Amino acid sequence: MRLQASCKMTVNVAADCPTVAMLRPRSGDAQWMVSERYELTPWVRTTEYVDSYGNLCQRLVIPQGEMRIDVEMVMEAEEHIAVEPSAGVTPVEQLPPDALQFLLQSRYCPSDKMEDRAREIVGDLPPGYAQVEAIRAWIHTHMEYRYGVSDATTDALDSLDHGAGVCRDFSHIGIGLTRSLRIPARLVVGYLYQLDPMDMHAWFEAFVGGRWYTFDATQDQPRGGRIVVAYGRDAADVAFLSNYGPMEMGEMVVTVDRLDSPQDAA
Structure with missing residues (x-):
């Protein structure tokens, strides 16, 4: 399916503020970048690097005052996500090296x-998929x-004690x-088509x-229509803006629209 997604936000800083943004998705096995627009107003010199999780990171200094950030992309995404109830656990000794780090406890996932x-x-x-699906279903049923x-x-x-939270809290649980069952798990942030209310999303x-x-x-059921922006151990690794100085967030508007029809995708 072909999706057009956008994130438009304003930020205010009292003094020049070094910032790392994580707002650009990249092509991969389950998604392909068709086109994109990334605009900063006012424009400032920006460089990009790839972090240790493979995420695209934009490095800039936001000048004193207000900046508007507009990101828009057209992506080919999977209409349905893979589901395999019979998938077994992968023994630790057979895990790919880059999956091992996702067995460890982290800041938000003790x-x-x-x-x-x-x-x-x-x-x-x-052991395996059936256990993870049981965990997902338990959270969906028992958390508000x-x-x-x-x-x-x-x-x-903390979220378990509260019995409530938002998408990042559900994902951290x-x-x-x-991970406590010795199955690697990682946080994903991005866009989900027909999310209600619409916002950046985490799973x-x-x-x-x-x-x-x-x-x-x-x-309540597996859903495709996802655009991945970043992966990490938990929310500490995938903030869409990491500011190294005081910053006030202004308005933020997220949209996801389908450009093709289900018949076209079929």
Whole structure:
């Protein structure tokens, strides 16, 4: 399916502010960049690098005052995500080297403290995809999606205590529980077609059966129409703006529209 997505935002800084943005998706196995526009007003010199997770990062200094950032892209994306209930766990000794880091506890996903809860949730299910899907379904059923419960310091255990949160909190819980079962899991941020309310979105992936699979605890069924912008251990790795000085966020508007018809995709 062909999607057009955009993110338009304004920021205000009291003094020149070094910033790293993470707003450009890249082509990959499940998506292809058709075209893009990335505009800064006022324009400033910007350089780009690839971080250790393969994400495209834009480095700039935002000048004192207001800046508007407009990002727009047209992407070919998968209409349906892969689902494989029979996929088994991949033994640690057989994991790709770049998946090993996603077994470790991280800032927002203290998986070393979450195994007991994970074992309660998965019960006697076979190791692998079935366990991760049980975790996703448990979060969807038992957690309330609610704004204002979490902040920048809230980790997965805090969210479990609150019993509520938003997409990043749901994903942190899923990642922490999954890693506690010695299954690699990583956070994904990007766009989801027909998300309601529309915003930037977060979900998680788990490595089972020799590949990464998508799990989204905010949704009641598997859904495609996703554009991946960044991967990381948790939210600390995938902030769309990392500012190294005071910054006030202004308006932010996110859109995702389908450009083709379902018949065209078929």
